Amino acid sequence: MIRKFGLIVLLYLSIPVAFAQQEPMQEQDTPESAAAPSPAAEAAPKAPEKRMKYDSNNQAFRDVAKEFRCPTCTGLSVLESDAGFSIQIKEQVQEQLSLGKNHDQIVDYFVQRYGAWILREPPVKGFNALAWIVPIALLCLGPIVIWLAVWKRRVKADNHGVRSSAVILQEMQESLKRMKRENG
Amino acid sequence: MFANQGFFLILLGFICSFYGFVAAILAAFWRHRRLYFSSKLALTVTSLLVISASGIMIYSLFQRDYSLAYVMKNSSNDLPQLFTLTAFWSSLEGSHMLWLTLMTIVGTIAAWSHSKDNEHIMPYVLASIQAVICWMLYLAWTHSDPFLANLPAPPNGRGMNELLQNGYMAIHPPMLFTGYTCLVVPFAYSIAALCYGDITEGWLKTIRRWTLVSFIFLTAAITLGGRWAYVELGWGGYWAWDPVENSSFMPWLMATALLHSLLVQDKTGHLKRLSLVLAIAGFFMTFFGTFLTRSGVVSSVHSFAESPIGPNYLMYLAALMLISASIFAFRAPSILPSDTEKVWGVSRESALVVTQFLLISFAAIVLIGTLFPIVSEWLTKQRISVQAPYFNMFAPWVGLGIIFGVAVGNLLRYGSPAVPHGKRIVLSAIVFAIPLTVALVYFGDVMHTATTKNLIAQLVGLYLASWAIGCLIGDLYYRFADIRFKYVLFFKRNLGYFGGWVSHLGILIAIIGFLGNYRGMEHVQTVKAGDSWTYYGLRFEFQASGVESRQNQNATNFTAPVKVYRGTEFLYDMAPAQSLYPTKNQTFTEVAIEGDFWHDVYLVLADYDKTDGKRATFKLYINPTVRFVWSAIVIICIGGIIALFDRYRGNKSRDVVAGEWETSI
Numbered sequence: 144m145i146r147k148f149g150l151i152v153l154l155y156l157s158i159p160v161a162f163a164q165q166e167p168m169q170e171q172d173t174p175e176s177a178a179a180p181s182p183a184a185e186a187a188p189k190a191p192e193k194r195m196k197y198d199s200n201n202q203a204f205r206d207v208a209k210e211f212r213c214p215t216c217t218g219l220s221v222l223e224s225d226a227g228f229s230i231q232i233k234e235q236v237q238e239q240l241s242l243g244k245n246h247d248q249i250v251d252y253f254v255q256r257y258g259a260w261i262l263r264e265p266p267v268k269g270f271n272a273l274a275w276i277v278p279i280a281l282l283c284l285g286p287i288v289i290w291l292a293v294w295k296r297r298v299k300a301d302n303h304g305v306r307s308s309a310v311i312l313q314e315m316q317e318s319l320k321r322m323k324r325e326n327g
Numbered sequence: 328m329f330a331n332q333g334f335f336l337i338l339l340g341f342i343c344s345f346y347g348f349v350a351a352i353l354a355a356f357w358r359h360r361r362l363y364f365s366s367k368l369a370l371t372v373t374s375l376l377v378i379s380a381s382g383i384m385i386y387s388l389f390q391r392d393y394s395l396a397y398v399m400k401n402s403s404n405d406l407p408q409l410f411t412l413t414a415f416w417s418s419l420e421g422s423h424m425l426w427l428t429l430m431t432i433v434g435t436i437a438a439w440s441h442s443k444d445n446e447h448i449m450p451y452v453l454a455s456i457q458a459v460i461c462w463m464l465y466l467a468w469t470h471s472d473p474f475l476a477n478l479p480a481p482p483n484g485r486g487m488n489e490l491l492q493n494g495y496m497a498i499h500p501p502m503l504f505t506g507y508t509c510l511v512v513p514f515a516y517s518i519a520a521l522c523y524g525d526i527t528e529g530w531l532k533t534i535r536r537w538t539l540v541s542f543i544f545l546t547a548a549i550t551l552g553g554r555w556a557y558v559e560l561g562w563g564g565y566w567a568w569d570p571v572e573n574s575s576f577m578p579w580l581m582a583t584a585l586l587h588s589l590l591v592q593d594k595t596g597h598l599k600r601l602s603l604v605l606a607i608a609g610f611f612m613t614f615f616g617t618f619l620t621r622s623g624v625v626s627s628v629h630s631f632a633e634s635p636i637g638p639n640y641l642m643y644l645a646a647l648m649l650i651s652a653s654i655f656a657f658r659a660p661s662i663l664p665s666d667t668e669k670v671w672g673v674s675r676e677s678a679l680v681v682t683q684f685l686l687i688s689f690a691a692i693v694l695i696g697t698l699f700p701i702v703s704e705w706l707t708k709q710r711i712s713v714q715a716p717y718f719n720m721f722a723p724w725v726g727l728g729i730i731f732g733v734a735v736g737n738l739l740r741y742g743s744p745a746v747p748h749g750k751r752i753v754l755s756a757i758v759f760a761i762p763l764t765v766a767l768v769y770f771g772d773v774m775h776t777a778t779t780k781n782l783i784a785q786l787v788g789l790y791l792a793s794w795a796i797g798c799l800i801g802d803l804y805y806r807f808a809d810i811r812f813k814y815v816l817f818f819k820r821n822l823g824y825f826g827g828w829v830s831h832l833g834i835l836i837a838i839i840g841f842l843g844n845y846r847g848m849e850h851v852q853t854v855k856a857g858d859s860w861t862y863y864g865l866r867f868e869f870q871a872s873g874v875e876s877r878q879n880q881n882a883t884n885f886t887a888p889v890k891v892y893r894g895t896e897f898l899y900d901m902a903p904a905q906s907l908y909p910t911k912n913q914t915f916t917e918v919a920i921e922g923d924f925w926h927d928v929y930l931v932l933a934d935y936d937k938t939d940g941k942r943a944t945f946k947l948y949i950n951p952t953v954r955f956v957w958s959a960i961v962i963i964c965i966g967g968i969i970a971l972f973d974r975y976r977g978n979k980s981r982d983v984v985a986g987e988w989e990t991s992i
Contacts, residue, residue, distance in 0.1 A: 199851040199946075212712045218567035220714075225933065263714040265699060270707050274699045278692040278721055285684055292671070 197237035207236050207249050212263045220263060232261075328392050333383045333474035340376035340431075341464035343369050348457040355450035355522065358989035366453045367438050373460060374431035381428045384421070384473055388414055394480035397421060397473045403486035405881040405909045413497045414487045416504075419621060419636070420473035426504045427463045433508040434460060437515070437537070444529040447988070451519035456511055462643055470635040486910025492882075495555035499548055503575060506544030507613040510578060512537035513585065514610030517603040518651065521658040526599060534606065535589050536971065538582055543967040545579045550960040561916035561931045563849065563948035565956070568718040570625040573697045574616025580690040581609030584683045591676045594741045599662050601683070607651045611644070612690075618644055624701060673744035678736030685732060689725045693718065723784065726838050727791070733831045734795035737802050748805045756797025763793035767839065770925050771951055773846060775863075781845040788842045792835045799832055819974075826970025833962030840955030848949040851933070856941040863949050865928065866892040874932075874940030882906040884917060887932045887943045891921065903932040903945065927953045 197204055205222060211232055213224035221229040221236075232253075239249045253261050265271040347369030354362035384397070388411050393399040401421065402414040416422040434456040441449055467473065490496075513534045520526045552575065553565035566572060585605040591598045619625050622637030671677050696713045704710050734756070738749050767789050768774065773782070806824075810816055818825065852860045857871035870888040877884045886904040890897065899921035905914040919930045927950040935943035 199849075205849075212714055217571070218569035218714055219562055223562040223564075258710065260710040260712055263712055264717040264720075265703065265711045265713055271699075271703055271711055274695065274703075274713065274717070277695055278688075281688045281691060282721070282724060285688055286681070289680060289684060 197233050199233075203246070204233075204237060204240060207240065207246055208233055210250055210263065211236075211253060211261050214261075328390070328394055329383045329387055330395055330474045330476040333380050333387075333395075334468060334472065336376050336380040336383070337464060337468045337472075337474070340373045340380070341461060341468060343376060344373040344457045344461040344464055347373065348454055348461050351450045351454035351457060355454065358447075360988040363450050363453070363988075366450065366457070370431070370438050370453060370457055370460075371435050373457070373464075374428075374435040377428050377431045377464070380474075381415070381424055384424060385412065385415055388412065391484070392480070393482070393484050394476060394478055395473075396475040396477035399477050399481060399484045401484070401487050403484040403910045406487060406492075407880045409494070409497055410487055410492045410881075413491070413500075416500045417487050417491045417496075420467075420471045420475075422500055422504070423463065423467060423471045424473045425500060426507065427460070427467060429501070429504050430456075430460055430463060430508045430511060433505075433511060437512045442529040442533060445516075445527055445533065448516070448519040448523045448527055448530075451522045452512075452515040455515035455518045459511060466636070466639060470639055484910075486908065489882075489906075489908045489911060489915050490559055492908070493555055493559050495551050495558065499551040499555055502544050502551060503548035506541045506548050506582075507578065509537050509541035509544060510582060510606075510610045510613055513541075513606035517606040518654060520662070521603060521654050524658060524661040525663060531589060531593055534602075535586070535593070538585050538589065538606075538609075539967055539971055542579070542582045542586060543964050543971075545575070545582060546960060546967065547964050549575050549579060550957070554957065557953070558918055558920065561918045561946075563847065563929055563931075563946075563950060564844070565953070568693075568696070568715045570697050571620045573693050574612075574620050577616055577690050577693055578609050578612040580686045580693070581605055581612050584686040584690075585609055587679045587683050587686070591679050595676050597664075597676065598680075599664070600659055603655065603659070603662070605683075605687075607655070611647060611651070614640070614647065615644055619697060625697065673739065675736060675739040675741045678732060678739050682729070682732045682736060685725055685728045689721075692721050692725075723788070726788070726841070729834065730788075730791045730795045730838065733835060734791075734798040737799060737828070737831065747809075748801070752798055752801035752805065756794050756801055759797035759800075760790055760793035763796070764790045767793065771843065771846075772925070776846045776848055785842050785845050789839060792839050792842075796832065796835050799828060799835070803828055823970050823973035826966045826968070826973065828966070829969055830963045830966030833959045833964075833966055835959075836962060837956055837959035840952045840959055843950065843952030843955065846951055850947045851944065852947065853942065853944040856943075862947055864893060865898070866894075867930075867945070867947070868892065869943060869945075874935045874943060877904075879906065882908050885914070885932075885935065885940070886917075887935060887940075887945070889919070889930060889945070891928065899928065901928070901930050903930045905932055905935070922950075922954075924954055926951050 199205065199208075199222070208222040209220045211221045213219045213221050213226055214228040214232070215226045216224050216229075219229075221232045235253075236249060239252060244252070250262070254266075259266050259271070265274045267275055347366045350362050350366035350369060353359065354366055384395075387395050387398050388402055391398070391402065391404060397418070397420050398414075401418050402411055406414065414421070416425040437456065438449070438453055441452070445452075516530060516534050520530055549572075552572065556567070557565040585602060588598050588602045588605055592602050618637070618640040622640055624637060671680070696717050699713050700711055734753075738746050738752060740746065764786070768786070773785055773789070803825075806821070807814070807817060848863060850862045852862070852867075854860055854869045856869055856873040859866050859868035861867070868890045870890065872888065874885050874887045877886050884904040884906045886902045889901045889903065891899040891901060901919035901921055903919040904917040906917050907914050916931050916933075920927055921930075922928045927948075929948035929950050931946040931948075933944045933946045
């Protein structure tokens with residue numbers, strides 16, 4: 144009897160999983176990427192007891208929902224996706240909203256529950272901050288480095304590609320000095 | 328039926344290309360002319376063998392020969408003709424096969440169409456090309472064998488991926504792979520120049536032409552991919568910064584940077600080594616991107632080991648990088664610098680360097696963003712996501728730099744800080760941009776959905792892009808005026824400049840189009856049949872007939888007819904649908920897109936009452952200036968094609984005439 148009941152419960156629990164797999168994998172860009180194991184298998188949210196109706200036109204809801212990634216797709220937010228897990232996350236967002244939480248609190252709640260993975264961009268913390276620092280440094284320091292290189296080169300020559308007479312004179316004087324020193 | 332024959336052809340091709348590779352290397356070392364011809368013939372034979380193998384594959388697809396595993400997995404009896412053909416590249420083994428076929432064709436063309444001056448570096452070119460082909464053939468008969476048998480043959484196949492049953496997917500992959508493969512020629516010529524020890528005459532001309540062809544194909548292919556995503560996936564956008572998209576975008580950035588670097592090399596003789604590095608890196612990126620997306624490494628480091636393709640690709644890429652880098656390290660000093668002194672003052676070459684910096688750092692950012700989840704998971708054991716918001720944070724700044732680079736760079740002249748008519752052009756462009764921006768803001772309805780933050784970004788972006796367009800137009804005008812409007816003379820001598828001009832105009836229009844993404848609108852509505860709803864001044868009427876089932880080739884479409892009115896004026900008949908394919912028990916969205924030049928009305932049938940079809944949920948997107956992007960890309964490609972016809976007039980770098988053959992038979 145107990146075993147039968149357990150089976151039924153298992154079956155019941157597997158419904159959302161099966162549902163998620165049956166969903167059209169619309170977001171999969173290529174057939175090959177579909178082969179990737181769904182990361183949602185680990186982060187699968189438990190099916191909520193009663194389904195929260197969410198209103199996709201509600202701005203507060205949209206602002207929160209677009210922060211989270213769709214667990215089964217490759218590049219979309221849950222807002223843009225109608226895969227099973229996205230719908231569940233959207234329902235949870237609605238639930239949290241109806242509890243009166245604000246945007247940041249809900250984001251924190253989801254990060255605690257699913258890890259930073261649920262966010263669509265890396266958090267600016269620890270090692271992940273590098274993802275932000277490196278590009279910014281690249282974009283800001285790159286021109287400076289080029290500028291310095293340009294600055295160094297520019298004094299050597301005038302605008303027509305010929306080394307200016309001042310530079311040549313200076314070089315000659317330097318080498319004269321050096322020769323004097325070397326010859327004593 | 329042809330499993331063995333196909334496999335045999337590929338194996339033969341592998342042996343043949345391996346021979347060609349060895350022969351080319353020996354020919355290079357011994358400077359042996361006949362061996363060089365032999366290698367060239369080997370490449371030609373390889374290409375014939377591979378083309379035959381592809382022919383067999385296509386024949387089997389049309390014969391519905393399910394004794395081939397690939398045919399069984401990717402097609403079914405109900406497939407229409409076109410998609411039976413495109414099933415060829417609808418999955419890993421087949422797209423490899425397509426890539427391989429195009430690679431051999433491009434290689435053969437490059438081998439036979441070289442200029443006379445380059446004959447003595449051709450053995451190195453052949454060796455590089457055939458090394459790549461040889462490896463791809465190795466992969467084709469080991470880990471990604473398209474001719475795997477599947478016996479006994481089942482009566483029906485599993486069917487092609489439904490999302491790929493779309494006209495855009497028929498042309499996107501061949502174009503993308505053509506763009507990828509064309510980059511093998513600059514790569515091979517760079518390796519050849521390094522091995523030979525100098526840049527030969529005609530080297531730049533060849534590389535420039537192939538890079539330009541690759542640029543055109545890649546531009547078109549990336550856009551077609553975006554267009555496919557737009558009409559097929561139904562999430563309302565065309566670019567999601569998905570790893571697959573990124574991996575096609577990085578070679579494009581590299582190829583574009585290479586084009587600009589070749590320009591500097593052409594006019595001043597500098598940046599030779601940068602051109603070599605970019606040519607090698609661009610080619611490397613094509614395989615690297617494929618490795619990232621096909622090995623499963625992007626989705627998770629753990630899925631990497633599951634596919635045998637992954638480790639093989641990794642070894643290949645490591646070898647490619649190691650060999651290229653060591654050749655570069657040992658041989659780069661032999662590439663002589665230009666005999667003109669370096670002048671990096673205020674001049675066009677400096678502007679080109681800045682442009683290259685922007686393109687390369689954008690490629691680096693895209694690469695970091697694509698790789699970061701893997702690195703982070705590997706180092707911190709914690710999974711994170713890097714998606715669109717991350718890339719969208721940096722893209723506008725690069726775009727800003729590109730706008731300035733295009734506007735100012737085109738006004739500058741080589742080797743001189745004097746900017747003829749510069750002040751006048753810049754000032755009149757500032758005035759010219761005002762009415763253009765006002766028109767864009769008015770017709771594009773910028774004020775409608777703007778929040779303060781993106782309103783400023785949009786206004787600044789639109790104004791600067793308009794200003795840059797003004798600068799471009801002014802520059803062209805004064806170039807005409809300087810030769811007293813002798814257009815024939817101008818176009819005879821300046822097609823390269825004019826092609827670039829058109830492409831730059833296209834880029835600016837595309838940027839104006841991208842800015843529309845800031846003000847996209849989305850609305851979800853559930854209505855009963857016969858009811859209507861109003862959004863953005865448009866009235867959408869779900870017809871009383873409800874959801875109808877229609878047959879469309881092999882798919883059954885459940886179509887929800889919607890009529891769109893503005894006030895009482897009838898605008899569009901739209902038919903968003905969900906389609907059901909015979910091979911899979913799930914539905915796919917079929918988007919309906921209508922609209923004018925300024926706004927796309929994008930309607931998705933999200934859900935409907937399956938019992939009587941009298942109630943449906945629609946997702947409505949109003950996408951501004953999407954058509955700007957499509958037309959801009961067409962303009963960019965036209966610019967590229969114009970530049971292809973440029974008559975090449977030699978370059979300023981100190982090129983050498985290559986030596987003689989040792990055996991002159």
